[in-house]
Amino acid sequence: MSHYFENDLNLKSEIKELSYTYDSSFFTFYSDNGVFSKKAIDYGSKLLLETYLKNDSDRRKVLDVGCGYGFIGIVIAVINNSIVDMIDVNKRAVHLTNRNIKKYKNIEAHSFISDAYENIDTKYDVIITNPPIRVGKNKVLEILEGAFDHLNSEGYLYFVIRKDQGALSIKKILESTRKVELMNKDKGYFIFRIKNDKN
Numbered sequence: 001m002s003h004y005f006e007n008d009l010n011l012k013s014e015i016k017e018l019s020y021t022y023d024s025s026f027f028t029f030y031s032d033n034g035v036f037s038k039k040a041i042d043y044g045s046k047l048l049l050e051t052y053l054k055n056d057s058d059r060r061k062v063l064d065v066g067c068g069y070g071f072i073g074i075v076i077a078v079i080n081n082s083i084v085d086m087i088d089v090n091k092r093a094v095h096l097t098n099r100n101i102k103k104y105k106n107i108e109a110h111s112f113i114s115d116a117y118e119n120i121d122t123k124y125d126v127i128i129t130n131p132p133i134r135v136g137k138n139k140v141l142e143i144l145e146g147a148f149d150h151l152n153s154e155g156y157l158y159f160v161i162r163k164d165q166g167a168l169s170i171k172k173i174l175e176s177t178r179k180v181e182l183m184n185k186d187k188g189y190f191i192f193r194i195k196n197d198k199n
């Protein structure tokens, strides 16, 4: 069985369209086989996005790490008028995100392939991620701890992790060097924020 984070070029394409409403803004996203949460927008991603939008809507430059079909980054680009980059290792995810970006006029959003931050050479006000837990804890920690090399001073890392996927143990590891704020929790999903105050 192939996983959503693999690049399986033989996987048959079956494009679906998913919808989402934030306040009075209506969104649709193309989804497909071989990407995360292909049949419905993930509850944890929605909780992360909505918690972020309620707390930090003035941030200009945003990076969505592990963007899937672009749900989090595209909504932020539309609602906050932010400049958004969206990265993923999965080629089909990046392809879908680029198709989804084209649905929205006048947004500054780009998507490209990157394994964690390997193709990132700029800094952001916010890095937001629903990280790829199934790839393993080392990669998740590489994404979370690596964020601070790519955040402007006073920038924020926002992320979601489920309790049964190790939210509290990952929080503990990160807390050994930084203050981790619990911004929201619901249905076993924890939303954390960490400020980059060390640059």
Ligand SMILES: C[S@@+](CC[C@H](N)C(=O)[O-])C[C@H]1O[C@@H](n2cnc3c(N)ncnc32)[C@H](O)[C@@H]1O
Pocket: 004, 005, 006, 036, 037, 042, 045, 065, 066, 067, 068, 069, 070, 071, 072, 087, 088, 089, 090, 093, 114, 115, 116, 130, 131, 132, 133, 135, 139
């Ligand atoms: C939990 S999913 C979240 C997807 C999307 N943000 C959403 O909310 O629907 C994690 C994503 O991370 C991607 N991913 C896996 N390994 C990665 C890596 N090394 N670097 C960047 N992205 C990765 C997966 O392909 C997947 O799209």
